[in-house]
Amino acid sequence: MRPRNSFAYLAAVLIVGITVVPILFVVVGGFRTTAQINAAPSALPDPWVLDNYTFILSSPNFWRFLGNSALIAVVATVLAVGLGSMAAFALSRYTFRGRETVYGLFTLGLLFPLGVASLPLYLLLRQLGMLENPFGVAIPEAAFSLAITIVILRPFMHSIPAEVEEAAVLDGTSRLGFFWRILLPLSVPALTTVTVLAFVTSWNAYQLPFLVFNESQNFTLPLGVTAFQAQYTQDTARIFAFTALSMLPALGFFVLAERRIVGGLTGSVKG
Numbered sequence: 680m681r682p683r684n685s686f687a688y689l690a691a692v693l694i695v696g697i698t699v700v701p702i703l704f705v706v707v708g709g710f711r712t713t714a715q716i717n718a719a720p721s722a723l724p725d726p727w728v729l730d731n732y733t734f735i736l737s738s739p740n741f742w743r744f745l746g747n748s749a750l751i752a753v754v755a756t757v758l759a760v761g762l763g764s765m766a767a768f769a770l771s772r773y774t775f776r777g778r779e780t781v782y783g784l785f786t787l788g789l790l791f792p793l794g795v796a797s798l799p800l801y802l803l804l805r806q807l808g809m810l811e812n813p814f815g816v817a818i819p820e821a822a823f824s825l826a827i828t829i830v831i832l833r834p835f836m837h838s839i840p841a842e843v844e845e846a847a848v849l850d851g852t853s854r855l856g857f858f859w860r861i862l863l864p865l866s867v868p869a870l871t872t873v874t875v876l877a878f879v880t881s882w883n884a885y886q887l888p889f890l891v892f893n894e895s896q897n898f899t900l901p902l903g904v905t906a907f908q909a910q911y912t913q914d915t916a917r918i919f920a921f922t923a924l925s926m927l928p929a930l931g932f933f934v935l936a937e938r939r940i941v942g943g944l945t946g947s948v949k950g
Contacts, residue, residue, distance in 0.1 A: 706923040708923075709917075710728055710731070711724045713914055731916050731920035734920070740903065744899060744903035744925075745928070748899040750817075751820070751888075752817075752881040754818075756821075758817065759821040759825055763825050763828030763829050763873060764870065767836055768836060772837075772854075772862075785830065788826030789826045789827060791826075797890060800890070801891075810892075816888050824876070824877040827876060831876075832866065832873060836869075839865055844857055847861055878929070882900070885901040888902050904918075
């Protein structure tokens, strides 16, 4: 084995250890009792306990938090991908003055963190009466996802040969028809990538829901984890179980679409 390959495998093992081991620790910790965790924090369950997970799954609060997170993530993803794909289409297939400037502004959006806009965004949402409203979270999250969506989709759409569009026009297809019936199906790998990124980003968001929501019935799962931890401070095992179940939907969604994510990013880089 070449030294370069050995270093690559070692780096891969280290990355897996850093990312996977904490997740496994949380998941396995949910199958233990708090007494077991206090006695031996890194040991395996002995015996395995299902009560923590059954308690969380039978809790109406968990399902309420899950539903709130799902609603916000779906709305934010649909808005980000829908509007982002249309903007990427215009920036990749149309030639007009200032096109690169507009694209540059979206690129600069990658450097604009949500924390910088927290206070003005909160004041704006309060003036619009969108506090305690899921759309008060979903719409800003979609706006902050537009930058990465356009940056990924534009090169991918630009790489599709002009001859394909010309052939479609000769067959009587309008530009809008070309967008819906030809360009979007050809851009599925990139669309999958931005969909997963937007969904996972919205699902894991904490700061914006924390600013918008004050009533517990509106909490998303990240806020629910904090509320649950405050309520069951002494029950570490149940906190582990709640945290593990909160991670599973986004983690499973990401794992299932992992191959398409790589393909979409590869196509964007080539474009």
